Amino acid sequence: MTRDGTAVRLGLDAVVVSVHDESPRVLTLPGEDAPALPSGPFEPDQDRTLELAARRLIGEQTALRVGYLEQLYTFGDRYRDPREVAGGPRQVSVGYLALVGEGVVASGSTAAWRDWYGFFPWEDDREGPAPVLEGAVLPFVRRTAAARGDGALASRVRIAFGLDGAAWNNDAVLERYELLFELGGVTEAPDAVAAFGERMAGDHRRILATAIGRLRGKIKYRPIVFELLPACFTLSELQGTVEALSGMRLHGPNFRRLVSEGGIVEPTGERRTTRGRPASVYRFRPDVLAERPDPGIGIR
Amino acid sequence: MTRDGTAVRLGLDAVVVSVHDESPRVLTLPGEDAPALPSGPFEPDQDRTLELAARRLIGEQTALRVGYLEQLYTFGDRYRDPREVAGGPRQVSVGYLALVGEGVVASGSTAAWRDWYGFFPWEDDREGPAPVLEGAVLPFVRRTAAARGDGALASRVRIAFGLDGAAWNNDAVLERYELLFELGGVTEAPDAVAAFGERMAGDHRRILATAIGRLRGKIKYRPIVFELLPACFTLSELQGTVEALSGMRLHGPNFRRLVSEGGIVEPTGERRTTRGRPASVYRFRPDVLAERPDPGIGIR
């Protein structure tokens, strides 16, 4: 046992998510050479809990009012912060996922909303398989994994990228990113030979991948989409938001039935005029939480 | 920003789980006044990653060989370590969940396996609702929550404990524990007026609740039960293990069909003699991972 604990620095990283115009956005700050997530040191004297610290961090760096906040994962790999290489202390960081509503905008600061598919273009299947997936990523992982001659690795690639008849698992965002990292398909990898998607500072792209995966998994069994929507919305807006997050198109009529008959929303009675037939306005029905064990948006 | 980071100590806590004789067990070490989880400081010089540190910690304290290991949550509330009250540094701890097979036994050390329902008796519904739940916990939470006159709290209690027609959600182990803590139903709560279940050292019971909840949720969509079973097993053994973890009885014939037709297991061709008709022996079929997006044990 160490008497005093070897040098560890504890920090926080925040993935702040919003959906605007069917585009899933993440809040970024200008980093040294690439966009960065809001982050900073954890100050135990100031905050009673890690969650409060994350809330304050986001508030200070972006002037946003966060609703939903959830701990994601704690990242502590050696050299995840480049300053460690020069002998700096180990940087351990607790990642948080924050969801903010549509109307909210970062004011003043240098913060910017970025569509997250800029960092993960292969994850957007809404207009059919993304060109970069079919044209570049899949051939790359297939070829590179085969060249390694590692059966376990090849199997992981097959499962994560849905090769050879395996099913594409929407949630496996982190697995796919990690495989691309291992295979040198992203610039931040030590032995990069390809550069799919835009990079982020440090390991922030990994943290974002964790957040997207978590979010995609969770909308299925928790009503968290509504954190991203205004109190009143049309079913098309709800569907568009779910599609933006999940990166896939849903069948309109079935989605509508699933969601309205599932008791997760209720009509307000109002209607909203759009470009076609006016749409009924709905609101979230909090009672579902008591009625159903896993109330989510029924997507596979 | 602090120049040097205020005093934070980073540690690790491990929930090591095994199932023996249909009893879900957690590995404990003797604490000062209550059973404790294996835990220790994170030493950045020794371990490249937090996961490796957790692996080493478990190995050193229990002589166990861990298979599956997963990060649970990072706990950092002020005063979670009692030494903080006397001015000690903030103790932040990364919790890990480890699964070990049946045959493995802690050797030498002072470690002991404890049935986890000793700490959470209200979570075991296998022989019908536990007496302590119906006779004591439910009346207590209903009464205490009502006395607070807090509508949001009452609603949380209703949902978490399945009162007034709300569905009992098997996974909500942590929510139920936290409510009991808030309402003073566990001795470790600052204003305790009741003492349901056995306590653990520090906030270890909260960490265990997190682990049980995670495990119960995850068996539904990931084939992790098999980490707790030997390579070959009968369907009854598999069912018994799932029942032990989930705390509820399953319908035998339906479980059997679900599991065998789901392609998650395959018969080895062998049979095993028990007290009744000999049972067919099965093994896990890793190919499911590629075939189905969420291969788990189909329980609601």
Next chain:
DNA sequence: GTAATAGTGTCTTTCAGACAGTATGAC
């Protein structure tokens, strides 16, 4: 009228739950 979006009804297949009943061992 057309284009665009919103919304309904129905058909089919799949699957979970309930349950009745059969099979094969030990004694």
Next chain:
DNA sequence: GTCATACTGTCTGAAAGACACTATTAC
């Protein structure tokens, strides 16, 4: 034979997915 456990078949109702079709606005 009985008891205990293992296993099979069938029925039913709920729900998911596909799809054809209708409704209401703007122009």
